[in-house]
Amino acid sequence: MRAVAAGLVLGATLGLLAACGSPDPTATPQPVDDPTAPDTREAWEVxxxxxxxxxxxxxxxxxxxxxxxxxxxxxxxxxxxxxxxxxxxxxxxxxxxxxxxxxxxxxxxxxxxxxxxxxxxxxxxxxxxxxxxxxxxxxxxxxxxxxxxxxxxxxxxxxxxxxxxxxxxxxAGSGIEASWYNTNRLTTEDVQSITSVWDYLDKDWLFVTTPPTDPGSSGGWTSRWWAPDVGPEWVEAWIRNPNVTWMIDARAIQDGLVRGRWDLEIMTVGVGGEFERLQELAAPIANIDQDPVIRDQWTDLNFLSxxxxxxxxxxxxxxxxxxxxxxxxxxxxxxxxxxxxxxxxxxxxxxxxxxxxxxxxxxxxxxxxxxxGKEYAFLEDTPGYDPVQGLEDMVALWESIHR
Missing domain, CATH: 3.40.190.10 (Periplasmic binding protein-like II)
Known part of the structure; x- marks a missing residue:
């Protein structure tokens, strides 16, 4: 009897092993890499x-x-x-x-x-x-x-x-000319008529500007010289503008604008922080950059930095x-x-x-x-951009007219 039982166990074991070793005819075949198959990847992918x-x-x-x-x-x-x-x-x-x-x-x-x-x-x-x-x-x-x-x-x-x-x-810079003006001399309607630096040339206002000969003013002058929608034509027209007073002394610029000697400052140096303080003290000044109407309608000097x-x-x-x-x-x-x-x-x-x-x-x-949809100037990426030569040309132009 033991012999019969042992035989049954052995037979069952062998049958199980055979079943485990046999392939399942219904199983999905596994893909095998073919070393001779062409590489379908593009050259950049490889x-x-x-x-x-x-x-x-x-x-x-x-x-x-x-x-x-x-x-x-x-x-x-x-x-x-x-x-x-x-x-x-x-x-x-x-x-x-x-x-x-x-x-x-x-x-x-x-x-x-x-x-x-x-x-x-x-x-x-x-x-x-x-x-x-x-x-x-x-x-x-x-x-x-x-x-x-x-x-x-x-x-x-x-x-x-x-x-x-x-x-x-x-x-992206908004492009607006962040200039301070005397609110006793210019009304909100006056300044809201400005949509571009070109509009300043048509005004009979009195302006104050720091000349390009002052090292601190180089950034403002350079950006205008190279801006595709402003450029040397505007710079020369501004340098020749008889309504512009040229001044380097920041304190004198601040005092003169507050007292009404000028209507508006443009491209001056070292005045922003003091003007903000004076505005808080109720001085009759404002910055056109603070006017949302002007910000929305400004058309030029849009820069990428x-x-x-x-x-x-x-x-x-x-x-x-x-x-x-x-x-x-x-x-x-x-x-x-x-x-x-x-x-x-x-x-x-x-x-x-x-x-x-x-x-x-x-x-x-x-x-x-x-x-x-808005176009921007990226000065450093402008073909031929040479801020040093541009500044030298502006200084030479200014000195030929004012000295």
Missing amino acids: QWDELQVKAREEGELVIIGGSAAVVYRPLFKFFGDKYGVKVRSSGGSSRQLVDRILAERKAGRFTIDLFISGLGTSLERLVPNGVLQPIEPLLILPEVNDLSNWSAGRRRFVDPGREYIISYAAS GTASGDIVSAVDRPLNPNAQQLLLNWWLSHEGQTQRHILTTDRNPDPTLRTDVTEWGNTLPEDRRVP
Whole structure:
């Protein structure tokens, strides 16, 4: 009897094993990789996939710069978690950082990948010393290279050669001329008749302006000289305007406007804060920028300002981690990268992206965003833009007329 039972158990066991080892005729066949099958990916996809693998092998990325290197750390962490690359970012004085870069390169050491700091330092020292490499050859993603995804249908380069320093974000200026006027001499209706700086030329008002010979006034004069809707024609007409008093002394400008010597100040230096204090003390002055009617109807001097450390990026030549450098640069300029920049930055009011397909604005301020359909001038991206030469031309013109 035991023999029979043992035989039954053995038979059942063998039957179970046989059943387990037999293929199920109803099961779905599993796909098997065919090494001879053609790769259907597009060339950029192959390059992008390979770049990710190589970047993970490098394992890290080094970024240095100004405040952006600090406030963008959450963004870099997001990137690092997604692609398996540890990003080390450090911020500091632009001058000291560039001193470090140049000293290391002179010693044959190449320790960084990307530089994010204000435009001045890069133009003055990094570009002339051959520290940066061209950006465009590094761009792979079609959505980054598709210019229809960018404001005005172009990439904004802010170095003279238009190849080393790319701007991906900018604040939009309202364009209004923020000038103070004497409310005893001009009525609300008077100032609301102004829609452009060109309208000032048709008024018989008395104006006060700081001449372009004063170093502190260079910004205002330069913006008008290069603005496509203002330009040298307006500048020359203003310099020749007989209703303009030329003055450098800020205290005298403030006192004269309050006392009614002039109707309106335009392009003066060092007066804004004091005028605000005097207005609070009931002085008869107001700023046309405070009038919503004028703000809505103003037509020219609409600028994009996008050269701060949080607006631009440069790729260092001979980077420590070339693949990680290229990977981050492409992702940074992508829809996802710019969206996450809005959301993750610790900057309280980052400049809005220059991409046109980003709809999540995060911490950006509404007044800094571009108005759809409105044209803006981006001076640093203007062909032939040379603020030094422009200022020299304006000074020469002013001196030829007034001296």
